[in-house]
Amino acid sequence: MYKKIASVLILVALVSCKTKSITTTVIPTQNTEENNLGDTDYTQIITKEFTGDLAYSTTAFVEKYWRVVGNTGFNKSIHYVAAELEKAGYVLQEKATENTILTYRIEKRPLKQPTWESVDASLTIKGDNLPLLQNSTNSNMIALNSYSTPENGVTAEVIYIDDISKLKDTDVKGKIVFVETSPARVFNTAIVKGGAAGILSYNNPSYLQPEKNTTSIQFRSIPLNEEAKGWAIALSYAAKEKLKKRLQKEKVIVTANIKTNIYPSTELTLVADIKGAVNPEQRLVYSAHVQEPGANDNATGVGVALEMATITAKLIKEGKLNPKRTLTFLWGDEIVSTRRYVQEDKIRAKNIKWGISLDMVGENTAITGGSFLIEKMPDPSAIWTRGNDKHTEWGGSVLSLEQMKPHYLNDFVLKIFKEQGKRANWEVNTNPYEGGSDHTPFLAADIPGVLFWHFTDQFYHTDNDRLDKVSKNTLKNVGTAALTSAYKLLNADEETAKIIILDIEKAAISRLQEELKQGKIALANGDKLETQIEIINAWQNWYAKAVSSTLDMVINASTINATISKAQATIKQTAEQCIAELKK
Incomplete structure (x- = not known):
């Protein structure tokens, strides 16, 4: 997850993928209420089917690799998933017929820049018997895009720069620069202009609890520069402290030995489709x-x-599920692949009704900290964050009313996840919109989108984010609730819409009552009445529009217009009562 890190979309040509063919599975279509799950409660059957075993074994396979788009680990992960899809009955798209329900494809695109992968590394202080760091235990020590050192490594004096602004005036030629900031920030000054031999850096944020997790290294990157062929090593807290203490006593010489592979490659994106029976374009x-x-x-x-x-394939083959709309799974490069999927086909994008990101969804929170979170579509909590609404340690920019995305999806998925939480004694929370994962391209295209994730994670982006921090129970809980949400949306109709409208009405009343409470607290603290009224009105407007958004579930608006109007009237009346109470 790249929370709050900008991603640049590279527009490249689409190249078709050829892999082995498989036998097409004939899937019976069942229309009885018993076998076609319709708009029923899917929880029981999904709970039985979703064991978490495949999710966990897949996690175990993928986490073995340091994955960058186009490198060995990334590509092996894509092909592993594709092979499992074939086992489940998915047919390579180019081999499919018009009647094939389960299909997949691997899209191939040339990368404009070479891919990168780490092989091995060590950092040793002269005079010490053991390395200060080694790649076998700190797989994030080599900064992304680092080149290999000569075969025997680079041996040079370490020079500590405590004030980055002074770097440009410091003679670092042939020396190894040690800074407490991102290596990318000093790369040009130290390596390209200054002629430094390399960079040692440390900047683990406080939420990683570095004084407790002293061996953790959060992965870093430097610009790919073929001429400079620079390298950087990120330090753990323990390594940083040891190096600083040695520098206070004496001149320090270190040997850095790095082996990486940098080579031309191809970007792979895997797309699997479960074709809808009634409205496949949606x-x-x-x-x-x-x-x-x-x-x-x-x-x-x-x-x-x-x-x-x-699981979806199994239920369809057994005649227990016949979704009206299409369910698509996308595996690729974060934000880049999703943005392309949304942008490259305007007709397809117009019919994407919901987009959901699965990111950091298997945490053992007893170890990592934090809780499971649903990052909501932009609502007024992203403007006025108070009460039970809290941003994560990442934080989020304050949005404007013009940036709001009123929709039923927030409260719809929250209800389903809360129900799963109650059944499984599993904590579920929300956070206001922050962005930074695969839900953002959907929202940018005005497609309803949310993020399923965990935070805080004290091992986030570190080389201690390993399989022992993963919980099969969490994988099962997230997968069960996510699949339940999917089936209800895929088969949604006017009856589903009416249920959701009533749920939104209840959520709106609860929210307005909470904002009344928070408004009174704010007034007691000297805040303006006008601001509190603005907040109430913002929530009233957001929920009124969220109720209207259920029209996307029905063919004939007249079937739910009365229900919508009644809910909106109740929400408006509640808002007026709250404002009247605030004015007393």
């Missing part, structure tokens, strides 16, 4: 990015999506 998309080197981030998302896809 679809729900679950996106799970493959790149990033951790277990929770995001091998767990890859695994949960795969088990969801295989």
